[in-house]
Amino acid sequence: MKNVIDKLTESHFWNILQRIEKFFLIISSLTVVITLCLVVFGRHVLHYGFLGYTEILVLAAFWMYFIGASYGSYEESHITADILSQFVGEKAQLKLAIFSKCVQAVVGLPLIYLSFEMLQYDIKTQQATVDLEIPMLWSQAPIFIGFTLMTFYALVYIVRDVYKLKHFAEMKEAETE
Amino acid sequence: MLLIGMAMAIVVFMIIASVPIIFSFMTATLFLVFKLNYDPSFLMTYGYDVTSAIVLLCVPLYVCVGSIMEKSEIGRSLIDFVNVFVGRIKGGLGIVGVVSSAVFGSISGSSTATLTCIGGIILPRMYEKGYPRGHAAALLTNACPLGLLIPPSSSMIIYAWVSRQSILACFLATVIPGIILAACLSISNVLMLRGATGMDVEDKITTKELFHRMRVEGVEALPALCMPVIILGGTYSGVFTPTESAAIAVLYAIPVGFWIYKKLTLKKLWVTFIEAGTTTGVVMVMVFCMMTLSRILVMMNLPELIIAFLSGISNNPKVILLFINIMLLGLGMIMDDTSAMLLTVPILIPIVTKFGISPIHLAAIVGVNLGLGIITPPCAPMLYLGARVGKVPMLEMLVPTLKFIIFAWFPTLIFVTYFPELSLWLPRMILGNI
Amino acid sequence: TTYRLASHYQAGYFVNNGFRRMAERIKKDTNGKVDIQLYESGQLGGYEQVFQEVMRGTIDMQANFATSRFNKKFEIGFTPGLASGYDQIEKLLNRNSPFCKFMESAYKECDGVVYIGSFLDTIAGCSIAKGTNIKNPFDTSNKNCQLRVVSINSARKYYSALGYQLVTIPYAEVFTSMQTGILGGDSGSGPEGVYLTFKDVVGSYIEYQNLFFTLDFVISKNVWDTFDDKTKKIIYNAFDAEAINVAKDSRTSYKEYIDLMKKANIKIVTPNKEQLAFMDGVARKEAWPVCEKYTGKKIFEDISEYLSKK
Numbered sequence: 076m077k078n079v080i081d082k083l084t085e086s087h088f089w090n091i092l093q094r095i096e097k098f099f100l101i102i103s104s105l106t107v108v109i110t111l112c113l114v115v116f117g118r119h120v121l122h123y124g125f126l127g128y129t130e131i132l133v134l135a136a137f138w139m140y141f142i143g144a145s146y147g148s149y150e151e152s153h154i155t156a157d158i159l160s161q162f163v164g165e166k167a168q169l170k171l172a173i174f175s176k177c178v179q180a181v182v183g184l185p186l187i188y189l190s191f192e193m194l195q196y197d198i199k200t201q202q203a204t205v206d207l208e209i210p211m212l213w214s215q216a217p218i219f220i221g222f223t224l225m226t227f228y229a230l231v232y233i234v235r236d237v238y239k240l241k242h243f244a245e246m247k248e249a250e251t252e
Numbered sequence: 253m254l255l256i257g258m259a260m261a262i263v264v265f266m267i268i269a270s271v272p273i274i275f276s277f278m279t280a281t282l283f284l285v286f287k288l289n290y291d292p293s294f295l296m297t298y299g300y301d302v303t304s305a306i307v308l309l310c311v312p313l314y315v316c317v318g319s320i321m322e323k324s325e326i327g328r329s330l331i332d333f334v335n336v337f338v339g340r341i342k343g344g345l346g347i348v349g350v351v352s353s354a355v356f357g358s359i360s361g362s363s364t365a366t367l368t369c370i371g372g373i374i375l376p377r378m379y380e381k382g383y384p385r386g387h388a389a390a391l392l393t394n395a396c397p398l399g400l401l402i403p404p405s406s407s408m409i410i411y412a413w414v415s416r417q418s419i420l421a422c423f424l425a426t427v428i429p430g431i432i433l434a435a436c437l438s439i440s441n442v443l444m445l446r447g448a449t450g451m452d453v454e455d456k457i458t459t460k461e462l463f464h465r466m467r468v469e470g471v472e473a474l475p476a477l478c479m480p481v482i483i484l485g486g487t488y489s490g491v492f493t494p495t496e497s498a499a500i501a502v503l504y505a506i507p508v509g510f511w512i513y514k515k516l517t518l519k520k521l522w523v524t525f526i527e528a529g530t531t532t533g534v535v536m537v538m539v540f541c542m543m544t545l546s547r548i549l550v551m552m553n554l555p556e557l558i559i560a561f562l563s564g565i566s567n568n569p570k571v572i573l574l575f576i577n578i579m580l581l582g583l584g585m586i587m588d589d590t591s592a593m594l595l596t597v598p599i600l601i602p603i604v605t606k607f608g609i610s611p612i613h614l615a616a617i618v619g620v621n622l623g624l625g626i627i628t629p630p631c632a633p634m635l636y637l638g639a640r641v642g643k644v645p646m647l648e649m650l651v652p653t654l655k656f657i658i659f660a661w662f663p664t665l666i667f668v669t670y671f672p673e674l675s676l677w678l679p680r681m682i683l684g685n686i
Numbered sequence: 687t688t689y690r691l692a693s694h695y696q697a698g699y700f701v702n703n704g705f706r707r708m709a710e711r712i713k714k715d716t717n718g719k720v721d722i723q724l725y726e727s728g729q730l731g732g733y734e735q736v737f738q739e740v741m742r743g744t745i746d747m748q749a750n751f752a753t754s755r756f757n758k759k760f761e762i763g764f765t766p767g768l769a770s771g772y773d774q775i776e777k778l779l780n781r782n783s784p785f786c787k788f789m790e791s792a793y794k795e796c797d798g799v800v801y802i803g804s805f806l807d808t809i810a811g812c813s814i815a816k817g818t819n820i821k822n823p824f825d826t827s828n829k830n831c832q833l834r835v836v837s838i839n840s841a842r843k844y845y846s847a848l849g850y851q852l853v854t855i856p857y858a859e860v861f862t863s864m865q866t867g868i869l870g871g872d873s874g875s876g877p878e879g880v881y882l883t884f885k886d887v888v889g890s891y892i893e894y895q896n897l898f899f900t901l902d903f904v905i906s907k908n909v910w911d912t913f914d915d916k917t918k919k920i921i922y923n924a925f926d927a928e929a930i931n932v933a934k935d936s937r938t939s940y941k942e943y944i945d946l947m948k949k950a951n952i953k954i955v956t957p958n959k960e961q962l963a964f965m966d967g968v969a970r971k972e973a974w975p976v977c978e979k980y981t982g983k984k985i986f987e988d989i990s991e992y993l994s995k996k
């Protein structure tokens with residue numbers, strides 16, 4: 076059991092996935108900053124208004140939002156209230172974590188389905204933005220990718236935490252040594 | 253009504269069981285869609301539609317600025333500068349902490365960045381000077397939400413967006429409440445320390461020395477102090493829109509971090525973008541999900557039900573505001589600021605309008621409540637962070653935190669709620685009729 | 687059964703009142719069988735989102751602009767110079783006009799929706815920010831004014847031919863942008879909209895009189911197909927009856943708010959006959975070809991012919 080998770084988290088796939096996510100986060104942030112600065116520059120220096128720049132911003136924004144949230148799932152840094160876990164022991168915390176990840180995975184599945192269905196509809200209706208004619212598909216695809224990645228990470232961490240829970244006593248010993 | 257109650261019960265249960273907020277709410281959304289037999293195909297496109305608002309891009313940009321400021325240690329120069337003025341009062345360093353938090357928070361808008369950066373620098377100094385540890389950490393924790401009130405602030409941008417109010421007006425509405433809060437915190441800090449023993453106070457210095465230090469520290473802090481001037485000045489004078497100003501702030505912070513404070517590196521910059529993207533992603537996907545829930549609540553006519561309920565109790569706006577405050581306070585205890593706002597503001601706007609309360613006034617009330625929300629247990633992310641940054645057991649912080657809430661936050665909240673002029677005067681003066 | 691009708695306009699706006707009266711009429715005439723509930727102020731989403739939902743059946747009805755995201759042919763409704771002045775526009779919006787027939791067929795091309803008709807919203811002009819001065823509004827000279835224009839290609843071509851610089855600014859930032867001077871003007875509202883939203887930042891209002899907005903009443907096909915012929919007829923009749931009232935209200939509102947703007951010291955700039963004719967010429971020459979790319983030339987000829995008949 077442990078081998079599977081370790082193999083996965085040490086695999087090229089895992090690393091490359093994470094790198095791609097980081098790459099998208101940097102590129103999308105840069106796109107937003109540069110586009111907005113160019114708009115200001117265009118207005119005051121060139122006296123030129125860029126039409127439809129908002130469509131580029133929306134495109135970059137959705138990649139940033141959903142890849143960012145996926146990376147948040149990878150880091151396990153989604154916002155939680157953490158009320159109960161303040162008051163319970165380590166083992167119970169682990170159980171809570173497993174419950175929480177299970178909810179994420181269960182909720183994730185319909186979200187993946189719905190976002191996929193939205194993409195199918197985009198393709199069917201051929202919607203595009205008005206000015207730059209960017210297909211809606213491009214800015215809605217990250218929603219599907221994001222929910223898929225979030226669910227994927229939740230599933231992986233369920234397996235990891237269940238393993239931890241099973242071998243809780245041994246690991247505690249190993250820690251104290 | 254029963255269904256809404258059940259959905260809310262699910263949310264509260266999930267939140268208490270440490271399920272991330274976004275999934276807690278999504279469970280409720282899916283539950284309602286299933287129970288009401290709605291075709292769920294609108295959930296995704298509706299979420300997309302509402303989150304594609306351009307103004308929301310301020311959120312990642314301000315997060316970026318905060319993160320760059322934190323990494324380039326701009327905070328240190330701010331603290332040294334403020335210290336020149338109040339360092340010689342007993343408890344003066346505490347005031348330095350409050351004011352620095354306000355200034356740093358103004359630009360970064362992030363309570364986390366403020367507490368980590370300002371707290372990280374000033375708490376060791378406060379301990380050195382003999383401040384009680386619990387008191388010092390509690391003070392900084394109470395001061396870190398100031399950035400939420402002093403503009404620019406991404407929370408206020410989200411408020412303006414949800415409530416369809418002018419961003420500039422919302423920014424201005426919370427300025428005076430922010431100043432009142434900072435003053436209340438500073439005063440209660442000094443009063444609470446009156447009886448404390450073993451505290452060092454800086455020696456008196458001559459006026460000449462004072463001016464010298466002001467100049468030295470001023471020059472050092474100038475680039476940092478320029479940032480809010482550029483952002484707010486540029487926005488209010490019409491050089492750029494609020495969204496654009498956030499991008500300009502990033503553009504400004506980069507060279508300042510690289511060449512003036514020299515703590516920023518290219519690698520740190522990339523990390524900044526990744527962190528900002530992640531923080532934003534987590535928040536924005538939450539926005540995405542929360543808005544689908546609020547759409548369902550609208551379809552179930554919840555706002556009208558609440559109006560009918562409140563009208564049955566009283567038609568007096570003061571009483572309604574009391575109810576709103578109690579509700580926000582309660583929500584703030586169990587939820588983070590952004591989710592509480594996303595959940596309540598779309599429902600509150602039609603209600604306050606009905607009872608003749610200005611949405612801009614509500615902006616200030618919501619702002620203060622949400623700031624308070626992040627430090628009131630049990631869900632008190634800043635309290636836990638404060639304990640970690642200050643290396644103090646949380647129990648030691650509890651009593652002083654409670655005192656600050658009673659002597660600083662509650663008075664501010666009461667002032668803001670029952671003197672609408674405090675929040676409306678500045679927007680009216682600068683923006684004219686609102 | 688209760689049906690959801692979505693509008694992006696705020697409560698109290700006269701077109702929404704028209705929709706509300708229409709709903710009451712339908713409810714009464716169907717003995718309460720068709721109960722339409724109006725969701726105003728974009729509570730159910732922006733108009734593009736709502737249109738998609740009507741196509742898919744998650745919202746039953748829509749009272750909104752036609753969105754060219756789904757069919758470029760809808761741009762015809764926002765093409766300048768198609769009709770000028772209230773009399774012509776009202777004639778154009780008659781159920782049997784080539785315009786309405788064209789809209790009906792264009793809506794048919796979007797799966798899942800049925801077009802009932804168009805309410806006249808308003809004739810839109812340009813609201814110019816306080817600090818900005820337009821010397822010659824009715825010619826093609828450079829206006830030195832950054833104007834926000836709805837994202838309709840023909841309308842954009844028209845305003846740029848009149849000498850404006852076009853800019854994209856999100857609607858949420860229009861007010862503050864006009865106030866701070868980033869934006870010279872906005873072309874997206876009629877007098878009532880301008881007065882209610884932008885009064886404090888507008889210095890003058892230019893009546894171009896040849897660009898009008900309509901709100902189309904569209905029903906999801908899933909819902910429409912459940913109605914029997916009698917119900918369908920009741921809906922058409924209720925719509926037609928209110929269309930006349932809304933057009934009247936539109937005229938009244940136009941006058942009323944032009945007067946209110948004057949009282950609020952907003953300068954109203956009105957073209958004379960020659961200037962109007964000149965601008966119609968600009969629209970025909972510059973803006974129409976842009977729209978004809980999507981709609982073909984014929985519909986424009988048909989409309990001109992229809993309007994020239996007595």
Ligand code: NA
Nearest residue numbers: 358361399404
């Ligand atoms: Na701030």
Ligand code: NA
Nearest residue numbers: 584585625631
């Ligand atoms: Na709290």
